[in-house]
Amino acid sequence: QKEVEQNSGPLSVPEGAIASLNCTYSDRGSQSFFWYRQYSGKSPELIMFIYSNGDKEDGRFTAQLNKASQYVSLLIRDSQPSDSATYLCAVVRSGGYNKLIFGAGTRLAVHP
Amino acid sequence: EAQVTQNPRYLITVTGKKLTVTCSQNMNHEYMSWYRQDPGLGLRQIYYSMNVEVTDKGDVPEGYKVSRKEKRNFPLILESPSPNQTSLYFCASSNNRGGGRETQYFGPGTRLLVL
Numbered sequence: 006q007k008e009v010e011q012n013s014g015p016l017s018v019p020e021g022a023i024a025s026l027n028c029t030y031s032d033r034g035s036q037s038f039f040w041y042r043q044y045s046g047k048s049p050e051l052i053m054f055i056y057s058n059g060d061k062e063d064g065r066f067t068a069q070l071n072k073a074s075q076y077v078s079l080l081i082r083d084s085q086p087s088d089s090a091t092y093l094c095a096v097v098r099s100g101g102y103n104k105l106i107f108g109a110g111t112r113l114a115v116h117p
Numbered sequence: 118e119a120q121v122t123q124n125p126r127y128l129i130t131v132t133g134k135k136l137t138v139t140c141s142q143n144m145n146h147e148y149m150s151w152y153r154q155d156p157g158l159g160l161r162q163i164y165y166s167m168n169v170e171v172t173d174k175g176d177v178p179e180g181y182k183v184s185r186k187e188k189r190n191f192p193l194i195l196e197s198p199s200p201n202q203t204s205l206y207f208c209a210s211s212n213n214r215g216g217g218r219e220t221q222y223f224g225p226g227t228r229l230l231v232l
Contacts, residue, residue: 013157039220048207048223049160093159105221107152109159 006031009096011108020117024081026092028108031075034099038070040079041093043110049093053079084115119144121224123208129230130198138193138227140208148211148219149191150175151183153204154226160207166191198231205229 009030018024026040037056041049055061055068055077067080077096081088091110098104121142130136142149150165152175162175166185180202182194191210195202206227211219 009159046226048226050223051220054220095160104165105150105160105162107160109157 007108008032008098008106009094009108011092011094011111013109014112015114016111017114017116018084020084020086020115022084022115024084024088024113024115026079026081026094026111026113028077028079028094028096029075030077030094030096030106032096032099032106033072033075035096036099037097038068038077039095039097039105040066040068040077041095041107043091043093045091052092081113084113086115086117089113089115119222121208121210121222123206123224123227125227126225127228129232131232132199133197136195136198136229138195138206138208138229140191140193140224141189142191142208142210142222143189144210144222145188146210146212146222147188148221149185150209150221151181151191151193152207152209153177153202154207155204163193163206198229200231203229203231 039054040052043049053068055070061068065082069078093110094108095105124139147168151163152160161177164183166172208224209221211221
């Protein structure tokens, strides 16, 4: 079992729809969770982080965390073609500073 | 401008020819790390450094070396590259306040092809 699992996609959504990206993790002790966006051939850039159970909203993005189910998700409202990218879920492994474990990423395609 | 830089950005080499990929950050970050990214496997940590002269292995350290003689620089060394080290490499840095809440900033990446 991978430490961080994501559906590779592609997830295809029409422009203006809500895109829902999911991630599960195996380390029950993990406390910090990150979503990165990566355009093809570019470096990952941080979109959001979440530490507490529940929802965290930032503009069109909402991160959701459920530690009991070891599940993190990212919702993108009003999806735009410019949101087309690979979204990486990252989890800090418990017991280690900055020990980020990445999922393989979900490719999102937003079509006009 | 706060940034992480890597050089070279693209490199084609042959098996066994030693190479170094440089990484430099101007944010005075204590923590630096190297990752490789391969299709279907995501980003995997190679080595990391908590501060000057403090380095440790990540999840895939075989075939790589690092050094941290200055706070801003963290070069990745491949003493004898092999084709299975063909990959996209990223350097990253962050503050080291602890607690796992530090944001990591990534360099632009180095695409390496070993023939």
